Amino acid sequence: AQSVAQPEDQVNVAEGNPLTVKCTYSVSGNPYLFWYVQYPNRGLQFLLKYITGDNLVKGSYGFEAEFNKSQTSFHLKKPSALVSDSALYFCAAPIRGGGSQGNLIFGKGTKLSVKP
């Protein structure tokens, strides 16, 4: 079965430190991968996506993600965390094959907490 996993329920980081939010995937074929962010009481917002090409993808708000095919990972990173980055982060990938082809499957989410 195709899946997206986020192994950490919560990540705690001090402001100014680098942050990493982890994602691993198991999907058919060449993966297309996404990161979304959800601020409190809001809907999800698109951060970035990997389709093909460079393994390092840059997105909104200074975030970037590194695609690693051998480790089947797509970790979200930021060099210097801000308190305002505190939110819920979701990794996602489109389903391949079957009736739901193309629809996104989401990881369970990782809560990022950045302390001053």
Place this chain on the structure above:
Amino acid sequence: NAGVTQTPKFQVLKTGQSMTLQCAQDMNHNSMYWYRQDPGMGLRLIYYSASEGTTDKGEVPNGYNVSRLNKREFSLRLESAAPSQTSVYFCASSTIPTNEKLFFGSGTQLSVL
């Protein structure tokens, strides 16, 4: 710049009551979706509409029905609400079904007592 608009924002129902969640988008998107979000479970797809005039079941369709009223509007109906349907519901839209980013509404928090 309304984007995706959902109504209502909050709703409390008693078991067995029915209600319809409304969703409209003004971005001329072809595809629309209904997700539910439960703690520790991420987002799960209830129903989707790849284009106007079509609807299909997602991962968790039981207990729900949908209507793609026109290109802009996609409603979700609970015919007989159950406590297991207590959740936060999100509507989303995209230009095409595959590999494109989703635009989400702000959600409807539903409690079924």
